[in-house]
Amino acid sequence: MKILVTIKQVPDTATQVKIAADGKTIDTTGITWIVSPYDEFAVEEALRIKEKRGQGEVVAVSLGPDRVKEALRSSLAMGCDRAIHLNDAAWSAADTLATAKALAAVIKQEAPQLVLCGRQAIDDDMGAVTAQLAELLGWPCAYWIMEAAIDADGKTVRAARQVEGGLEVFDLPLPAVLAAQKGLNEPRYPTLKGIMGAKKKEIKDVKAADLGIASEPSQLSIVGLEALPPRPAGRIIQGDVPTAVKELVRALREDAKAI
Amino acid sequence: MPNAFWCIVEDDRNGSPKKVMAEVIGEAARLAPGRVEAVWLTDKASEAGLKQLGEWGAARVLLLENAVFVPYRSEVWAAAAADLAAKESPAAIFAPVTSRQREFVARLAARLGVGLSADSVRFAMDGDKLVATRPVYAGKLLSRVTWAKSPWVATLRPNVFRPADAQPGKTASVERPSLTAPGAQMKFVERREEVSTGLPELTEAETVISGGRGMKGPENYVILEELGRVIGAAVGASRAAVDAGWRPHRFQIGQTGRTISPKLYLGFGVSGAIQHLAGMRTSKVIVAVNKDPEAPIFKIADFGIVADLFEVVPELTKEFKKLLEK
Amino acid sequence: MTFDLTSEQQLIRATAREFAETQIRPIAAEIDRDSRFPHETVKRMGELGLMGMVIPERWGGSGAGAQAYVVALEEIARVCASHAVVMSVNNSLYGDPIARFGTDAQRERFLAPVASGHAHGCFALTEPQAGSDATNQATLAVRDGDHYVLNGRKRFITTGREASFALVFCQTDREKGHRGITAFVVEKGTRGFTVGKTEDKLGIRASDTAELVFDDCRIPAQSRIGEEGQGFKIAMTAIDGGRIGIAAQAVGIATGAYERSVAYARERKAFGVIIGEHQMVQWILADMAVAIDGARLLTRKAAALKDAGRPYRTAAAMAKLFAAETAMKVTTDAIQVHGGYGFIREYEVERAFRDAKITQLYEGTSQIQKLVVARHLLRGDHGGA
Numbered sequence: 001m002k003i004l005v006t007i008k009q010v011p012d013t014a015t016q017v018k019i020a021a022d023g024k025t026i027d028t029t030g031i032t033w034i035v036s037p038y039d040e041f042a043v044e045e046a047l048r049i050k051e052k053r054g055q056g057e058v059v060a061v062s063l064g065p066d067r068v069k070e071a072l073r074s075s076l077a078m079g080c081d082r083a084i085h086l087n088d089a090a091w092s093a094a095d096t097l098a099t100a101k102a103l104a105a106v107i108k109q110e111a112p113q114l115v116l117c118g119r120q121a122i123d124d125d126m127g128a129v130t131a132q133l134a135e136l137l138g139w140p141c142a143y144w145i146m147e148a149a150i151d152a153d154g155k156t157v158r159a160a161r162q163v164e165g166g167l168e169v170f171d172l173p174l175p176a177v178l179a180a181q182k183g184l185n186e187p188r189y190p191t192l193k194g195i196m197g198a199k200k201k202e203i204k205d206v207k208a209a210d211l212g213i214a215s216e217p218s219q220l221s222i223v224g225l226e227a228l229p230p231r232p233a234g235r236i237i238q239g240d241v242p243t244a245v246k247e248l249v250r251a252l253r254e255d256a257k258a259i
Numbered sequence: 260m261p262n263a264f265w266c267i268v269e270d271d272r273n274g275s276p277k278k279v280m281a282e283v284i285g286e287a288a289r290l291a292p293g294r295v296e297a298v299w300l301t302d303k304a305s306e307a308g309l310k311q312l313g314e315w316g317a318a319r320v321l322l323l324e325n326a327v328f329v330p331y332r333s334e335v336w337a338a339a340a341a342d343l344a345a346k347e348s349p350a351a352i353f354a355p356v357t358s359r360q361r362e363f364v365a366r367l368a369a370r371l372g373v374g375l376s377a378d379s380v381r382f383a384m385d386g387d388k389l390v391a392t393r394p395v396y397a398g399k400l401l402s403r404v405t406w407a408k409s410p411w412v413a414t415l416r417p418n419v420f421r422p423a424d425a426q427p428g429k430t431a432s433v434e435r436p437s438l439t440a441p442g443a444q445m446k447f448v449e450r451r452e453e454v455s456t457g458l459p460e461l462t463e464a465e466t467v468i469s470g471g472r473g474m475k476g477p478e479n480y481v482i483l484e485e486l487g488r489v490i491g492a493a494v495g496a497s498r499a500a501v502d503a504g505w506r507p508h509r510f511q512i513g514q515t516g517r518t519i520s521p522k523l524y525l526g527f528g529v530s531g532a533i534q535h536l537a538g539m540r541t542s543k544v545i546v547a548v549n550k551d552p553e554a555p556i557f558k559i560a561d562f563g564i565v566a567d568l569f570e571v572v573p574e575l576t577k578e579f580k581k582l583l584e585k
Numbered sequence: 586m587t588f589d590l591t592s593e594q595q596l597i598r599a600t601a602r603e604f605a606e607t608q609i610r611p612i613a614a615e616i617d618r619d620s621r622f623p624h625e626t627v628k629r630m631g632e633l634g635l636m637g638m639v640i641p642e643r644w645g646g647s648g649a650g651a652q653a654y655v656v657a658l659e660e661i662a663r664v665c666a667s668h669a670v671v672m673s674v675n676n677s678l679y680g681d682p683i684a685r686f687g688t689d690a691q692r693e694r695f696l697a698p699v700a701s702g703h704a705h706g707c708f709a710l711t712e713p714q715a716g717s718d719a720t721n722q723a724t725l726a727v728r729d730g731d732h733y734v735l736n737g738r739k740r741f742i743t744t745g746r747e748a749s750f751a752l753v754f755c756q757t758d759r760e761k762g763h764r765g766i767t768a769f770v771v772e773k774g775t776r777g778f779t780v781g782k783t784e785d786k787l788g789i790r791a792s793d794t795a796e797l798v799f800d801d802c803r804i805p806a807q808s809r810i811g812e813e814g815q816g817f818k819i820a821m822t823a824i825d826g827g828r829i830g831i832a833a834q835a836v837g838i839a840t841g842a843y844e845r846s847v848a849y850a851r852e853r854k855a856f857g858v859i860i861g862e863h864q865m866v867q868w869i870l871a872d873m874a875v876a877i878d879g880a881r882l883l884t885r886k887a888a889a890l891k892d893a894g895r896p897y898r899t900a901a902a903m904a905k906l907f908a909a910e911t912a913m914k915v916t917t918d919a920i921q922v923h924g925g926y927g928f929i930r931e932y933e934v935e936r937a938f939r940d941a942k943i944t945q946l947y948e949g950t951s952q953i954q955k956l957v958v959a960r961h962l963l964r965g966d967h968g969g970a
Contacts, residue, residue, distance in 0.1 A: 128361075141333055143359075163358040170445045172445040195597055220374025226392075231561070234563055236552075256523075256561065
């Protein structure tokens with residue numbers, strides 16, 4: 001079974017982000033880049049499915065500039081078999097839909113039986129690409145999955161998605177798209193052997209023209225980035241516990257009107 | 260009606276719209292007075308529910324009532340809603356952030372070939388264009404976005420927008436557009452209910468209590484739940500507590516958990532790691548209780564108490580009980 | 586000249602850091618307090634490949650090389666020096682000499698399980714009367730047909746209690762002095778081989794340091810590594826590599842303490858401003874940063890020479906000396922930055938301070954490193970400079 005995993009390279013959460021001079025993007029100097037954590041759940045699940053079935057291929061795909069190769073290499077080190085890098089200036093301001101279109105074009109070429117994505121990338125937090133891929137491909141889709149199991153003949157995947165108040169379990173005929181939620185699995189660390197072996201694996205560069213995609217403006221564009229308005233200075237309530245608690249309750253009720 | 264602001268209805272799976280719809284409708288009405296329409300995909304809408312939508316300010320309800328919509332499947336919803344949108348040409352499509360809406364709306368946007376602003380926290384009209392503001396980079400920055408063409412599709416973060424005041428007696432015209440029920444590829448197997456804590460849902464609650472590493476173990480969350488019952492709050496946890504296995508992942512607040520924006524957030528033994536702040540930073544009032552005066556959470560807290568949470572929580576429960584009995 | 590890590594080294598560093606932060610940090614203070622060997626995390630380090638980084642893939646290692654090794658070791662030591670020393674001993678002092686001097690059969694039996702992290706190895710050179718003066722070995726190995734019979738005691742052996750294999754140095758010919766020293770691998774469970782006292786230590790408390798006792802311990806002659814009389818050379822070669830590892834450990838300890846100090850200086854207020862605003866604190870932090878960077882560069886240089894197959898004895902001694910002195914100085918100053926809090930167990934710099942001390946002592950004290958450096962200087966060898 002061929003499984004394709006989409007990954008995105010994002011700034012590490014702990015990294016300070018600063019707005020660049022254009023006011024629309026972030027200043028990327030000094031940023032530590034990582035694979036978006038939800039995508040690691042997707043990679044891990046793909047590898048587990050392959051290992052359980054004893055055969056198959058896991059292909060990692062990412063869209064972005066040259067630095068994205070590092071993210072793909074890290075997926076290869078985890079155990080993906082090969083990688084595809086969608087690297088074209090035409091995609092520099094891609095919104096979720098443009099990204100989904102590019103990924104859908106690769107998926108049509110690769111024809112995997114299953115596509116696994118993270119539930120959202122932790123930079124822009126849109127959480128849209130999975131559903132948009134499913135729409136463009138005409139495939140069924142399940143979001144925020146906590147379990148996934150392929151049936152013996154590789155015809156359907158049984159997925160449990162997290163919803164308010166519980167889990168809903170569905171059988172999705174393959175091919176299908178799934179968005180991984182935390183809790184699906186515990187991603188492995190790339191082993192040193194995996195890391196050393198990754199340099200022998202292929203990362204194929206793909207341009208928009210290779211996919212026959214015409215350049216079109218993004219449907220959603222960024223007008224500007226702004227810093228958060230500062231929160232008003234807080235107050236540490238002094239005194240012994242009973243006194244401080246009484247004062248807190250009073251302040252919440254009377255000053256903040258929060259209760 | 261062309262140019263309407265659609266509000267996709269999130270319901271309680273029992274025929275009534277959820278309270279968060281008052282916020283969605285309220286914001287739509289602020290942007291487009293008199294042009295607000297509720298679009299409801301459900302297997303069964305109640306009369307009371309339809310009345311409620313009218314009282315909140317929907318001028319018209321487009322009711323797509325069919326068993327095929329439940330349980331929810333994005334393929335089915337997107338096909339039906341897109342057909343309707345093609346006939347109606349709405350200016351905007353709004354939905355609250357819930358598990359199904361976030362998927363459905365993204366899929367719908369792709370089907371319509373338009374942009375999507377997910378998890379929006381602010382809207383403004385710039386001439387005849389809508390501009391949405393949404394948190395990005397773990398809530399460290401805000402991004403203002405706009406659409407190349409309408410309908411402008413967006414989801415709205417709960418508890419952020421001012422809810423519409425219900426106007427008793429105000430009614431919406433209810434229409435049931437004809438519908439070719441699309442087929443579903445995926446088959447429902449079962450629903451597994453979570454053991455209910457009897458407390459509100461994390462993302463919907465107006466008050467949220469969170470317990471971090473300072474809780475010391477899973478057995479101690481009962482004191483937070485007791486406090487939660489007294490003040491009607493949801494009880495969540497930090498990543499540290501979830502990763503330690505003290506609470507199931509569905510209770511995690513933060514970047515790899517739930518994003519919340521309650522009126523009141525109370526953090527106990529929560530240090531305030533960036534991952535956690537990403538999920539609760541837009542709370543209106545933040546209270547932090549931690550033994551460590553250097554805990555980063557105090558930097559964003561409106562009120563802080565530097566003390567042992569195991570002394571503070573019972574005292575707080577007692578005080579709130581007294582207050583609310585009055 | 587380039588100061589950039591290769592993409593593999595960057596990934597290895599990221600993996601080591603992630604592992605150290607998420608798996609080791611939560612237990613680091615506790616295992617130090619209780620002097621508890623962290624079996625679970627050490628096992629997982631083995632599964633990741635950290636225990637055989639300088640060992641070729643053929644023998645169960647990951648073949649990542651010395652430069653990647655110091656990068657990873659530094660990351661582990663930054664969080665926990667005890668884990669770092671276990672890693673260092675397995676790689677440098679046990680694995681590397683067996684990979685170099687062992688036969689294929691010996692590598693198969695004694696190296697593969699250790700390099701793949703399924704078992705630990707230890708390095709038994711030090712004796713009650715032979716510390717810095719390692720030539721003065723009292724443990725005897727007497728040939729008896731196809732066997733050797735070992736008698737004697739080894740002291741201060743890192744991982745001595747936990748190791749399944751011990752690389753033991755014995756005198757086979759007293760007349761020849763250090764040219765009569767021979768290396769053997771003794772397996773745990775061999776009759777006549779017992780573990781004596783485990784030391785209660787100032788630092789690296791989660792690693793075990795034990796006495797090994799050989800009492801008419803018979804081992805097959807096939808367990809001899811190299812030729813009779815080659816032992817001292819094997820030991821010195823191992824220690825040259827080991828010093829690079831200890832240098833990396835020292836850089837890691839210093840880095841951890843330095844980072845804590847910077848964070849503290851940004852948060853702690855005194856006289857109405859954060860203490861980082863005070864020039865005297867700034868000076869301390871600047872000195873720390875410069876020394877650490879110097880130590881790191883010396884360490885990476887020694888590792889690069891080793892990877893390139895060039896002589897690295899002097900470079901390793903320089904790196905170990907400077908890094909160990911840096912670790913001690915930085916951790917001492919880190920406590921100073923923290924004031925009274927730095928003296929308290931709850932603050933990590935207290936542990937870093939205690940852990941730093943050993944780096945000035947083992948695998949040759951700082952004084953011995955100076956001796957090594959000076960001897961080579963006088964011979965006209967400037968350590969690859």
